[in-house]
Amino acid sequence: MKIRNGIIAMLFVLTLLTLLSCGSDSDEENGDVSDGKNEISDVAVRAYIVKIDGREVGYVSDKSELDKLSTLLAENKMNELIEADTEVIKVTVNSKLEGEETVADASGITSAEELAKSFYENGERISFSVTVSEKETKYVSFETVYKNSSSHYEGTKVVSVAGKNGERELVHHVTYTDGQESGRTLVSDTVTKKAVDEVVLVGTKKSTASTGKYAWPLKSVYITSSYGSRYLNGSYDFHLGVDLRASTGTSVYASDGGKVIYAGWLSSYGYLVKIQHDNGDQTYYAHLSKISVSAGNRVYKGQIIAKSGATGNVTGAHLHFEIRKNGSTVNPVSYLPSMRGVTVSYSAAPDSCHVQTESCLSRSVPRASLSSRREREAHL
Numbered sequence: 001m002k003i004r005n006g007i008i009a010m011l012f013v014l015t016l017l018t019l020l021s022c023g024s025d026s027d028e029e030n031g032d033v034s035d036g037k038n039e040i041s042d043v044a045v046r047a048y049i050v051k052i053d054g055r056e057v058g059y060v061s062d063k064s065e066l067d068k069l070s071t072l073l074a075e076n077k078m079n080e081l082i083e084a085d086t087e088v089i090k091v092t093v094n095s096k097l098e099g100e101e102t103v104a105d106a107s108g109i110t111s112a113e114e115l116a117k118s119f120y121e122n123g124e125r126i127s128f129s130v131t132v133s134e135k136e137t138k139y140v141s142f143e144t145v146y147k148n149s150s151s152h153y154e155g156t157k158v159v160s161v162a163g164k165n166g167e168r169e170l171v172h173h174v175t176y177t178d179g180q181e182s183g184r185t186l187v188s189d190t191v192t193k194k195a196v197d198e199v200v201l202v203g204t205k206k207s208t209a210s211t212g213k214y215a216w217p218l219k220s221v222y223i224t225s226s227y228g229s230r231y232l233n234g235s236y237d238f239h240l241g242v243d244l245r246a247s248t249g250t251s252v253y254a255s256d257g258g259k260v261i262y263a264g265w266l267s268s269y270g271y272l273v274k275i276q277h278d279n280g281d282q283t284y285y286a287h288l289s290k291i292s293v294s295a296g297n298r299v300y301k302g303q304i305i306a307k308s309g310a311t312g313n314v315t316g317a318h319l320h321f322e323i324r325k326n327g328s329t330v331n332p333v334s335y336l337p338s339m340r341g342v343t344v345s346y347s348a349a350p351d352s353c354h355v356q357t358e359s360c361l362s363r364s365v366p367r368a369s370l371s372s373r374r375e376r377e378a379h380l
């Protein structure tokens, strides 16, 4: 097609040259095509002068070329952005493109395509607004959920499900005018990855390990008979523990963590629970109406092990409580926290020993012999 057009043009030029040479003596014997062209371009023709923001930038043949130029500029800009992997939504030419009818040298007239290309190559200042689609990833922090767990010890926290952050994808249409952001619209907000809650198990299981510190075996404590020598039923004897006021059915708590080594009837003790603690100490809970643990069980400090009662050798319902160290009884009061409101009522002792102290006890009767005797004899 181009070749054919070229041939036609050449023929036209040759004809013109022939005509010209007829009218005058040409100096040039070998007038070639290019010379012919030069002569044609000297012809002034009607054209459109193109102005960008008032600057004269070139000539086009007519108004349709001017309209085409605006489209081409936008297209070129769009192609440039696409090549840079930008998701273009819209390109607007802000610069004012105007044309004015004029008469120009034919050689100075260019096509809209050539003009657009030269603008691009020469870095002609043209104002554009480009709207592009931009994605933004936002992280969604996971929530932490706490759940009680009876299979984990109190004071421990175990992560059973690790939390995972979620993700949201936001799409914005952002407009840049000459490189500067001039507008932004959020077009979508999608959860692309759901956050996973972190699950933390909070241990509720009580440790059955001994703490080494004893607690009172009742919630409300009133000592009705203290440890040591006492005058009872017309004779002196030695009380191996403390008697605590408790009506039948009152909850009895393990004084410390440990292992139940006896749970059942034992002569004058009636229903009895013995707990062996980790340091070898034993605690006794006697005259119970109901036992809720079995020998071999581990119990935690403060666990309900029984209900108080009036079984065995008693004159009334109460809880008899003992602490034994190395097989011998000790005064439990010395190992229990002092409690406001704890009232101690002492029985008359043979030697006016109203306050039970080690020295007082040692003056009364040898403890070891009493201990063994008391196991066999009637007990209150």
Ligand SMILES: [Zn+2]
Pocket (backbone or CB within 6 Å): 225, 239, 241, 242, 243, 319, 320, 321, 379, 380
């Ligand atoms: Zn007692």
